[in-house]
Amino acid sequence: MSAGSAxxxxxxxxxxxGPQATEGLARVERxxxxxxxxHGQLLAGHAGATIAAGGKRxxxxxxxLAAGPDPVDVDxxxxxxxxxxxxxxxxxxxDDVLDAAPLRRGRPTVWAEAGRALATATGDLLxxxxxxxxxxxxxAEQVRILSAASSALARGELLQRADAWxxxxxxxxxxxxxxxxxxxxxxxxxxxxxRAGAAPSSAAALAVxxxxxxxAFQLLDDVLDVSGPPERTGKPRGTDxxxxxxxxxLIIARDRDPGLAATDLRAVRTPAEAERVxxxxxxxxxxxxxxxxxxxxAAEAKGALPDLPADRRRxxxxxxxxxxxxxx
Amino acid sequence: MSAGSAxxxxxxxxxxxGPQATEGLARVERxxxxxxxxHGQLLAGHAGATIAAGGKRxxxxxxxLAAGPDPVDVDxxxxxxxxxxxxxxxxxxxDDVLDAAPLRRGRPTVWAEAGRALATATGDLLxxxxxxxxxxxxxAEQVRILSAASSALARGELLQRADAWxxxxxxxxxxxxxxxxxxxxxxxxxxxxxRAGAAPSSAAALAVxxxxxxxAFQLLDDVLDVSGPPERTGKPRGTDxxxxxxxxxLIIARDRDPGLAATDLRAVRTPAEAERVxxxxxxxxxxxxxxxxxxxxAAEAKGALPDLPADRRRxxxxxxxxxxxxxx
Numbered sequence: 213m214s215a216g217s218a219x220x221x222x223x224x225x226x227x228x229x230g231p232q233a234t235e236g237l238a239r240v241e242r243x244x245x246x247x248x249x250x251h252g253q254l255l256a257g258h259a260g261a262t263i264a265a266g267g268k269r270x271x272x273x274x275x276x277l278a279a280g281p282d283p284v285d286v287d288x289x290x291x292x293x294x295x296x297x298x299x300x301x302x303x304x305x306x307d308d309v310l311d312a313a314p315l316r317r318g319r320p321t322v323w324a325e326a327g328r329a330l331a332t333a334t335g336d337l338l339x340x341x342x343x344x345x346x347x348x349x350x351x352a353e354q355v356r357i358l359s360a361a362s363s364a365l366a367r368g369e370l371l372q373r374a375d376a377w378x379x380x381x382x383x384x385x386x387x388x389x390x391x392x393x394x395x396x397x398x399x400x401x402x403x404x405x406x407r408a409g410a411a412p413s414s415a416a417a418l419a420v421x422x423x424x425x426x427x428a429f430q431l432l433d434d435v436l437d438v439s440g441p442p443e444r445t446g447k448p449r450g451t452d453x454x455x456x457x458x459x460x461x462l463i464i465a466r467d468r469d470p471g472l473a474a475t476d477l478r479a480v481r482t483p484a485e486a487e488r489v490x491x492x493x494x495x496x497x498x499x500x501x502x503x504x505x506x507x508x509x510a511a512e513a514k515g516a517l518p519d520l521p522a523d524r525r526r527x528x529x530x531x532x533x534x535x536x537x538x539x540x
Numbered sequence: 541m542s543a544g545s546a547x548x549x550x551x552x553x554x555x556x557x558g559p560q561a562t563e564g565l566a567r568v569e570r571x572x573x574x575x576x577x578x579h580g581q582l583l584a585g586h587a588g589a590t591i592a593a594g595g596k597r598x599x600x601x602x603x604x605l606a607a608g609p610d611p612v613d614v615d616x617x618x619x620x621x622x623x624x625x626x627x628x629x630x631x632x633x634x635d636d637v638l639d640a641a642p643l644r645r646g647r648p649t650v651w652a653e654a655g656r657a658l659a660t661a662t663g664d665l666l667x668x669x670x671x672x673x674x675x676x677x678x679x680a681e682q683v684r685i686l687s688a689a690s691s692a693l694a695r696g697e698l699l700q701r702a703d704a705w706x707x708x709x710x711x712x713x714x715x716x717x718x719x720x721x722x723x724x725x726x727x728x729x730x731x732x733x734x735r736a737g738a739a740p741s742s743a744a745a746l747a748v749x750x751x752x753x754x755x756a757f758q759l760l761d762d763v764l765d766v767s768g769p770p771e772r773t774g775k776p777r778g779t780d781x782x783x784x785x786x787x788x789x790l791i792i793a794r795d796r797d798p799g800l801a802a803t804d805l806r807a808v809r810t811p812a813e814a815e816r817v818x819x820x821x822x823x824x825x826x827x828x829x830x831x832x833x834x835x836x837x838a839a840e841a842k843g844a845l846p847d848l849p850a851d852r853r854r855x856x857x858x859x860x861x862x863x864x865x866x867x868x
Binding site (some may be wrong): 253288302305309310327328329332333334335336337339340341343344346347348349350351352353355356358359360363365367369370373447512514 | 630631632637638651655656658660662663664665668669670671672673674675676677678679680681683687690691693694695697698701702721854856865
């Protein structure tokens with residue numbers, strides 16, 4: 213349930229989207245570095261490292277794409293993209309504290325380098341800077357959208373912890389958690405971008421698209437945690453299980469295998485034990501069903517795209533394909 | 541350095557300020573409870589408990605007082621007051637996680653009741669709700685002010701952790717930490733209130749006042765940590781020392797007592813050892829000097845009050861007196 217990895221191959225999306233998206237992403241990178249450098253040495257070190265390790269920038273890309281090729285307020289779209297990524301980074305820093313995670317994307321986490329206290333404060337700072345950045349757009353509705361998404365992230369984290377180790381967690385509770393932890397920030401990214409773009413009237417429909425691919429993204433992330441292979445995901449199989457996090461593959465599999473339904477997750481303590489549970493889940497065919505659900509959700513999101521010019525529809529379609537291609 | 545306790549006797553301030561402040565505070569309480577209750581059972585339990593244990597509401601009171609007896613936007617002033625208190629509460633929840641603090645104001649902390657993960661997420665949620673609340677005022681400048689203060693809080697926490705255990709920490713570094721951790725949110729409270737009030741032109745001057753009494757408040761809090769008595773402060777003397785936090789009394793005392801300057805704070809591990817250091821600090825006369833500095837800062841803040849009607853000047857004067865009276 214880390215939702216860390218991005219889509220495979222942002223390149224086709226950028227090729228299709230044209231120079232505005234590529235230039236926008238470059239500006240987002242510069243601004244993220246400025247924000248990290250602008251608050252003293254301490255933040256520059258820790259937050260800078262987190263920001264630099266931030267992956268493929270899928271959320272800021274969604275903001276820029278939703279703003280369209282010729283946004284009314286280019287600066288505003290870049291600021292919204294930066295704000296969304298800062299909220300995402302803040303969450304990663306806090307998640308790493310809670311998971312006591314030594315590495316993220318092959319780099320030491322803030323927690324590992326600087327300890328719990330500095331990492332907690334660094335996350336708080338990134339949250340605060342996100343809202344400071346967005347406030348410069350002079351649009352209170354944008355702040356409301358981002359804070360709603362940021363609340364959702366925290367509520368998702370609360371749900372995840374509350375449901376930890378419960379192998380019988382209901383499916384709808386799991387889906388609610390995915391909505392809160394992942395889909396809502398994707399949704400906000402699209403909505404914020406559209407508001408800063410040339411077609412704010414498309415905001416609501418693009419938000420639905422964002423929410424859908426966010427949900428598909430999370431479901432596929434959870435499938436990858438069980439299926440591996442580790443050489444591709446960069447982490448051992450069953451990491452979620454060791455955290456007590458019950459995800460879709462196990463939820464499907466437990467109804468097919470009474471042995472899995474009776475598993476005491478607290479007794480699953482080593483990577484080898486987690487792998488054995490992963491194998492049992494895979495043996496039920498649950499991975500294919502979970503993947504199928506995710507693909508259906510992504511397809512539905514594509515279908516729900518608003519009435520946009522064909523080239524823009526194509527770009528969003530490529531984003532959806534990219535999310536799905538993570539699993540191919 | 542907990543800055544938890546409020547002024548002694550808010551009553552004289554409320555008596556002098558008139559019904560708007562009292563009614564406003566009652567509305568702030570109701571709204572804080574609504575915010576806590578509006579996000580599911582989990583938050584209602586943990587955040588609700590934190591909010592309920594929130595003390596005398598000095599920061600929201602400052603917002604309401606700065607808005608004046610007849611604010612242009614009463615609802616906006618209440619929302620700003622709620623937002624400031626939510627940021628403060630978020631910080632307290634995270635601080636308690638970092639300090640592994642079992643109690644706050646005699647109640648179990650979120651950390652103690654629900655653990656590190658839930659407490660971290662609860663703090664994040666309170667931060668997010670603060671910005672959601674303030675966004676409803678439709679004034680991007682207010683969001684900017686609050687996020688700057690919230691960034692400052694996190695930077696102050698970073699500084700405190702970076703300087704921990706360093707008995708030789710420079711005075712100006714300590715003062716910077718107090719500014720960031722405490723004074724800036726007091727400043728923001730005054731500025732936000734004035735913007736929602738009848739005299740937004742007084743915002744800058746009231747901000748200076750807020751910053752001054754915030755700084756005095758923190759210095760006196762740090763004196764109380766060394767002086768006690770525990771029956772009054774509700775915690776053993778020397779709590780800061782056990783966290784490795786070096787504050788003004790020790791900074792003054794170390795220049796007078798070479799034994800203190802040579803103290804290895806990491807070796808101070810028990811409440812009894814911390815009390816012995818407190819006694820040594822007190823023996824140098826450092827407490828009187830630290831208190832004198834705080835009183836001078838509070839007096840300066842009073843002197844810097846803008847040209848307001850006499851009754852409003854009197855109310856702010858009573859706030860400054862109340863902050864100082866914590867020590868009397």
